[in-house]
Amino acid sequence: MFHLSMPLFWRVCLINGAVFLLGTLALALSPATVSAQPLLSELVVLLLGLTVIVLVNGALLRAVLRPLDRLTTVMARIDLRYPGLRLDEAGSGPARELVRGFNAMLERLEVERSTSTTRALQAQEAERQRIAQELHDEVGQSLTAVLLGLRYFMDTAPEPVRAELDALRDTTRTSLEEVRRISQRLRPGDLTDLGLVSALAGLARDTSARNGPHVRRRLPSSVPDLPPETELVIYRVVQEALTNVVRHARATTVDLDLSLSDDALVLRVADNGVGIRAGAMGAGIQGMLERARMVGGDLSVRSHGGGGGTEVRLRLPVPAPVLGRAGS
Ligand SMILES: Nc1ncnc2c1ncn2[C@@H]1O[C@H](COP(=O)(O)OP(=O)(O)OP(=O)(O)O)[C@@H](O)[C@H]1O
Ligand SMILES: [Mg+2]
Structure with missing residues (x-):
């Protein structure tokens, strides 16, 4: 007109x-x-x-x-x-x-938004690395020194003091383990040392071991060589999804599946808990969504209704040449 x-x-x-x-x-x-x-x-x-x-x-x-x-x-x-x-x-x-x-x-x-989120997540990872390193190098070393000192004095101390020292040694050892665990959560050393599959298996074991629900793992024996940032995204998504199950789901079992299709890697963390409200979103879920987007993946969090639990699904397109190297 x-x-x-x-x-x-x-x-x-x-x-x-x-x-x-x-x-x-x-x-x-x-x-x-x-x-x-x-x-x-x-x-x-x-x-x-x-x-x-x-x-x-x-x-x-x-x-x-x-x-x-x-x-x-x-x-x-x-x-x-x-x-x-x-x-x-x-x-x-x-x-x-x-x-x-x-x-x-x-x-x-x-x-x-995506650029600034990527920057923020990268800064967060770098900060986690730094704190993990300091925990390991400073607090970890000091506690180890205390343990050695206690062992030395236990050998020479009279009987009543020895029992006290023994209790102190137990506390120190527990603290050292806790520091190692926190440091490991902050900087997943398993990921670089043992690879993605073992690192995920470790997360599943930790969840079950710490009075969490039973985690049923279906992980392939190997995955294709993925860029380190993609592996870190998968690891962080599983970590947050399992933490959410423990904190919110009241579930008895969780399925942790990682599978390879023709052109994609599909990760699934599905619990049998109370389910999630549609659109529920905190920093955890938001972080998962943003991390997935950072590496070109697609993440969904949904409930199947009627107490059918919650499913976190991440689909990552993987180029064919990379898939061709799987298990080779
Ligand atoms: N597996 C689950 N089962 C039931 N409810 C869930 C589950 N995962 C998340 N929720 C719900 O979704 C909300 C948002 O989760 P999100 O991880 O984003 O935040 P959060 O866990 O509360 O806090 P954080 O920032 O520490 O992760 C939770 O508060 C919870 O109500
Ligand atoms: Mg959370």
Whole structure:
């Protein structure tokens, strides 16, 4: 109807101008006249004319402004945590320029958000590495020195003191184990030393061993060589999913599956607990979603309803040449 890039203000002005012009022409060219003291028949004609003007104006403005209402509705649904939603430019009529601008803005925001999240997650990993290293090197070494000292004194101390020293040695040993465990959680050494499958098996064992639900593992004997950051993402997703099961699910068993298909690696952590509220999201789930996105994966967290537990599923596309190396 109008040139597409014409600003909305001018479109409305033009529509109103056209309607007023038609009304004025109708008055000027038709035999209708209005007396100083309008007659009833003249008032009826005026009223009819006014109604026609309002209706025509309304119909024309509706065509222009309805896409804006649709735009407002979709804008309210946009959530940057679930990227990829775009407005339909083709069906937006006169609001097409606005929709195009909005879509471009979303694109920029999503790129910016994903870049800053990646940066934040990388900084978090680096910080975890540093703390793990310090725990291991500083606290771990000091506790080991205390243990050695206690052992020396136990050999020479009289009997009643020896029992006290023995208790102290137990406490120190437990603390040392705890420091090692925290350090291991912060910086998964297993991942680099033993590989992904063993590291995941270790997480499963830890969960069951610490009074958590029984973890049924279905892990392949080997996985293709994956980039270290992808392996770390898989490890962190399993770690968070299992922690969530222990903290929230009240489950008795969890399935931990990792499988290889033609073009993807699929990870599944499914519990038989109370299930999760649709849309429940804390820093943990958000972190899993962002990490998955960082390496081009697709993650979902959902419940099957009726107390059917919760399933975290991560699908990572793996290029064919990498899959070809699996198990070789
Ligand atoms: N396996 C599960 N079973 C039942 N509810 C779950 C499960 N996993 C998550 N939830 C629910 O989803 C919410 C969000 O989980 P999320 O991991 O994002 O945060 P969180 O565990 O509460 O905190 P954190 O930031 O320490 O991870 C939880 O508070 C919990 O209510
Ligand atoms: Mg959590």
